[in-house]
Amino acid sequence: MSSTRRPALIHPLVQDLSLVDVLHALADPTRLTIVNTLHESGERACGTFPVTVAPSTLTHHFRVLREAGVVRQREEGKHRWTALRDEDLQARFPGVLETILASEQTA
Amino acid sequence: MSSTRRPALIHPLVQDLSLVDVLHALADPTRLTIVNTLHESGERACGTFPVTVAPSTLTHHFRVLREAGVVRQREEGKHRWTALRDEDLQARFPGVLETILASEQTA
DNA sequence: TTCAATGTACGACATTCATCGAAAGGAGGC
DNA sequence: GCCTCCTTTCGATGAATGTCGTACATTGAA
Numbered sequence: 001m002s003s004t005r006r007p008a009l010i011h012p013l014v015q016d017l018s019l020v021d022v023l024h025a026l027a028d029p030t031r032l033t034i035v036n037t038l039h040e041s042g043e044r045a046c047g048t049f050p051v052t053v054a055p056s057t058l059t060h061h062f063r064v065l066r067e068a069g070v071v072r073q074r075e076e077g078k079h080r081w082t083a084l085r086d087e088d089l090q091a092r093f094p095g096v097l098e099t100i101l102a103s104e105q106t107a
Numbered sequence: 108m109s110s111t112r113r114p115a116l117i118h119p120l121v122q123d124l125s126l127v128d129v130l131h132a133l134a135d136p137t138r139l140t141i142v143n144t145l146h147e148s149g150e151r152a153c154g155t156f157p158v159t160v161a162p163s164t165l166t167h168h169f170r171v172l173r174e175a176g177v178v179r180q181r182e183e184g185k186h187r188w189t190a191l192r193d194e195d196l197q198a199r200f201p202g203v204l205e206t207i208l209a210s211e212q213t214a
Numbered sequence: 215t216t217c218a219a220t221g222t223a224c225g226a227c228a229t230t231c232a233t234c235g236a237a238a239g240g241a242g243g244c
Numbered sequence: 245g246c247c248t249c250c251t252t253t254c255g256a257t258g259a260a261t262g263t264c265g266t267a268c269a270t271t272g273a274a
Contacts, residue, residue, distance in 0.1 A: 078270075103201065154250065154251080160233075163254090164232065164233055186251085
């Protein structure tokens with residue numbers, strides 16, 4: 001069968017995104033690094049981020065980002081790919097992610 | 108003597124502001140309400156914010172905002188006045204506070 | 215089939231956090 | 245001096261958070 005994989009990943013709808021949740025998701029050094037890396041280089045596999053935490057910790061951070069609507073994840077073979085939800089965030093909270101990432105660059 | 112008041116309030120310098128700290132300070136409903144109220148109506152006394160938490164909790168939130176560099180507080184007689192550090196934040200993290208408050212308005 | 219690679223799930227742990235109530239303290243008015 | 249108003253400090257408490265190690269599941273290759 002082709003449908004016996006892991007449970008499908010849940011992503012909140014655009015209209016359900018909460019500003020407080022998004023800010024909370026971004027208010028962590030490791031997660032901000034993840035988001036910044038995604039912004040610079042597009043979709044990536046989980047293990048390819050320039051952070052120094054245990055794999056299980058990384059999984060935790062991805063879940064926080066995913067449930068806040070900041071990233072989208074999809075399964076493909078051995079990898080789980082992660083991408084920024086730029087457009088959704090821009091539609092819901094115009095300029096917020098953009099300006100935060102710009103400040104992060106110059107910080 | 109005129110210098111026997113409470114310890115002077117400490118405010119971080121503009122160049123010492125941390126983006127993660129600012130985001131963390133804003134990632135709370137009560138504090139976001141405080142910041143939004145300040146943005147709409149300028150400087151205010153502590154007890155005049157439209158929030159429903161205990162006075163001691165409010166003091167806690169003001170300290171978080173102050174130490175992150177989001178607000179500035181000054182003593183005057185019986186009151187402690189609180190104001191947004193709009194310009195400092197704009198200089199350090201251009202557009203960040205602005206876009207967050209704009210999104211908060213329409214949320 | 216066996217193995218290595220990738221990433222998750224679970225449980226544990228120490229820390230931080232938001233919240234409150236009670237007590238205290240400075241400022242101004244009586 | 246005394247009292248009231250505004251705000252802080254302290255201590256406590258329950259919840260959330262970031263971290264890890266271990267075990268497990270899935271995939272693709274040897």
